[in-house]
Amino acid sequence: MTGTMRGICKMGPGPGAEFRRDIPIPQIADDQVLMKIHATAICGTDLHLYHWNEYARTRMKKLPIVFGHETAGEIVEVGRNVTGWKVGDRISVETHIPCGHCRQCAMGNPHICDNMKLFGITEPGAFAEYAPVPQSCIVRLDDAISYEKGAMLEAMGAGVHGVEKAQVRGKTVLVSGCGPIGLMAIGACKVHGAEKIIACDLFDEKLERARTMGADITVNSRNAEALFETVRRETGSGVDAAIDVTGSGRAIVTGLRALRKAGIFVSVGLPDGEIPVNLTEDIIYREVVYTGVSGRRMFETWEDCMEILKTPGFSLDPVIGGVYNLERYEDALRAIEGGAPGKMILVP
Numbered sequence: 001m002t003g004t005m006r007g008i009c010k011m012g013p014g015p016g017a018e019f020r021r022d023i024p025i026p027q028i029a030d031d032q033v034l035m036k037i038h039a040t041a042i043c044g045t046d047l048h049l050y051h052w053n054e055y056a057r058t059r060m061k062k063l064p065i066v067f068g069h070e071t072a073g074e075i076v077e078v079g080r081n082v083t084g085w086k087v088g089d090r091i092s093v094e095t096h097i098p099c100g101h102c103r104q105c106a107m108g109n110p111h112i113c114d115n116m117k118l119f120g121i122t123e124p125g126a127f128a129e130y131a132p133v134p135q136s137c138i139v140r141l142d143d144a145i146s147y148e149k150g151a152m153l154e155a156m157g158a159g160v161h162g163v164e165k166a167q168v169r170g171k172t173v174l175v176s177g178c179g180p181i182g183l184m185a186i187g188a189c190k191v192h193g194a195e196k197i198i199a200c201d202l203f204d205e206k207l208e209r210a211r212t213m214g215a216d217i218t219v220n221s222r223n224a225e226a227l228f229e230t231v232r233r234e235t236g237s238g239v240d241a242a243i244d245v246t247g248s249g250r251a252i253v254t255g256l257r258a259l260r261k262a263g264i265f266v267s268v269g270l271p272d273g274e275i276p277v278n279l280t281e282d283i284i285y286r287e288v289v290y291t292g293v294s295g296r297r298m299f300e301t302w303e304d305c306m307e308i309l310k311t312p313g314f315s316l317d318p319v320i321g322g323v324y325n326l327e328r329y330e331d332a333l334r335a336i337e338g339g340a341p342g343k344m345i346l347v348p
Contacts, residue, residue, distance in 0.1 A: 007128025038147035068127030069120030072150030157296030159185030177245035190214035
């Protein structure tokens, strides 16, 4: 396919981005498909790229580039080496582009490949009308799933991966951060059999949505002591597992201290730099297990997400915050940074 398309480009180093109407439609490689984009959700990572923080500076080397990675659409062109896919197939996209031959890939961990490329970060992405997608990253989208919800599955997978790591069945779980991934993690905790879910956030409107997704108790964590008091009252000795989706240093330390001894702490959100932690008192002496998740396991987590979507009572509707035309991306960014609840979605 030839011609030009509309899209949002990171034009060069520094804060900001630019909406353009003259971007060449990508020419696909033999192992890629061309996806016509129907919806792309905005991720916290996209805010890092927009504002050009340390995460962006260390990863985004190919500029200018279309960014955006949480997406869904349909295949309109198929590379000559691609098998099992055809024009018209509805798809979503796994962000991680593994090399397929490093030690981690050989060990069954392609989501933490040693030579990782990233769709929409190091490689052209989906804030546009079309995007090139490697065959290794294509996920089939069921006809029952709308494109808007399909664009949310990549983010849902990060939350679900965190829930899987936390081994929540039968446990009291603290979820810190009730943005879109936190909300989906709360719903996944419910489906995975958590005994009690405590959710905290700085915005009461987000806490309302957390209750809708299945949180048993919600706490405004502007006052850390109020959170500790709630945890002590509900558990006696601390929560069994904590999942942090904020990336905030303050929230991470608070979540660690809300854990019981030998509890599990899972970091899903990305901090904006180094965080001071009292390893001796908060982790070592209490034998706390601290782990992180990097996106989704390929493709076990996606399969878990698809099963969760089929669970009676689970819905992504409360997670949708707003749908914007591509040209209005800055309005969507302002809504996110103003604390508006839910996932903001861009449609071309």
